[in-house]
Amino acid sequence: MKTVDPSRTSAAQARGAVLEELIHRDPGRFRVLTGDRPTGRLHLGHYFGTLGNRVRLQNLGVEMFVIIADYQVLTDRDVADDLTGHVEELVLDYLAAGLDPARSTIFAHSAIPALNQLMLPFLSLVSVAELNRNPTVKDEIAHSRQSAVSGLMFTYPVHQAADILFCKANLVPVGQDQLPHLELTRTVARRFNDRYGNGTALFPQPDALLSSAPLVLGTDGVKMSKSRGNAITLAASADETARLVKGAKTDGERHIAYDPVARPEVSSLLLLAALCQNRTPEQVAADVGGAGAAALKKTVTDAVNGYLAPIRARRAEYGKDRAYLRRVLREGNERASAVAEATLAQVRTAMNSHY
Template sequence: MTTVIETSTAARRSAELEEQIALRPNDFRVLTGDRPTGLLHLGHYFGTLHNRVRLQRQGVEMMVIIADYQVLTDRDLAEHLGEHVDDLVLDYLAAGIDPQTATIFTHSAVAALNQLLLPFLSLVSVSELSRNPTVKDEINHSRQAAVSGLMFTYPAHQAADILFCKANLVPVGQDQLPHLELTRTIARRFNDRYGRLLPEPDALLSPAPLLLGTDGTKMSKSRGNAITLSATADETARLIRGAKTDAQRHITYDPQSRPEVSSLVLLAALCLGRDPHDVAADIGPGGAAALKRTVTEAVNEHLAPMRERRTAFAQDRGYLRRILREGNERANAIAEATLAEVRSAMGTRY
């Protein structure tokens, strides 16, 4: 019941924020980002990337963190990290993130950001960290033989990521609300102890649709059930042909009773900009074969311009490095200014 109430409150606040963004986009700074663990997929695109591009086009300042240190939260080695960082930048550019106005930067390159972690950890208890439901879920799915300290303190790391730039808006899904609430708690406690300095960021609940992977479970890079943004048209067709459906021939949109079929219908609807019920009605008695043809055509048509942009950007790796270099410089300047203010507030400038 508590979770339902919290989500309902967050949804109402998000609606208010959307109205404010439409009127005064310059009042907001967003912090968002991803871990560089592989290629982004359609779940990422419709869940977060699409929303980031929308907010940026509305005039909201965008800070996009490539959280390379956080790759180690649930695995022992950060394999192919440089390659994955480049892939993230390419996916951002292909989706429409504009590096001229967005600050794209890497976690490890911003030393002052990471120095904020120590005072922030002093503001939360061990029990508060241990009962965070998102951390519990990450631990259950961890690739490590034992839970590392980095995993345990993950919410405090995210708080530093958000608060170093004084972001006041964080687009999240429902599962990330506990993380953001801990960030708000850290900001509030710091302000109570040392004077008001840090904003308590608001959650902007993303209307992210639940897209299942091709095997009917959560779409995930690690499960090999995702359609990546960089997949070719032929690869996309092959993956969709192999997607799980059900035994009923007539196609309907019923996420509760027919999750696999409904996820495919929803994917087509998102790509076509249509209501999923209407898409299902059009397919109707055509069955799974017609459904998969519709989805394949819709996805490939929607991704075609993004794939073209990605291919073009991939020809100039120097440009990708320049984006990161300039983004890291901007992020470092912001982080050093915030750290100086934190030190002054705490009386640790000598």
């Protein structure tokens, strides 16, 4: 189980309030690195947890780098066998949700050689003990479906440090469980600057923009997840959504009320409808009242299908032109590669290895 120091979380939350004010005042001072592993289609948990926030930051004027972390799924044979398909589906979800390739650089990890060259000097700055005690790595190893854990999994935090620092991102939207990864990135940046900076800071120490998004449960009452089969994907049809919501777990009480502790499954459905309607869960619960679970599920189905309708329409339209998806990725790869090459040149100069 992942454990994060509560004081670290509190500090990130306090800093986040300050950052939000600065973003609205001067969005151009920020560069964000964010992204996903291409392990399947994105779902409502992703949308309300991270994807919608990326679109918000982009529209505020923050410079966005969105990485498709394909190297980080090489440990999963089921995914790696259709990596191209998963990557294209991810691009499709991004575009449908509102990421604009003219304003957000969408790129694949494996397509940026200079980025990957940065990982070696960064690895030299981190001890094996530090990698071993990273709680996120421990959790991923514990939940790995592989009979043996590859060395690649231990390097995930340093992979992420390279992802963030190659473009000198100074802001990274994360969930609470990712704070240890970002702290290691800050450590790598600080150690590189101290060892090779000669009085200057080549790399920023990026801030965490801690997500305030509520946890959206899946149809089985646990965290919505690609691998659990309990997720409503952005690509799901209206009929498929209705079927999934109809089969969602509730409880035996007829009166519908929002009580996340005592009634987590009902409360998650209320939250989902509320997010889609821009209302509070309590307001949705008051409307349903004593009409029972069937009425609640109809409310949720209508809310989700209404909210996702324009996203699904855009997804269907973009999906007709796979060549366009590949062009978006190719142009994003070119932009990211130019940035990474420039950073790598600075690193080589700093390390006196420019021959």
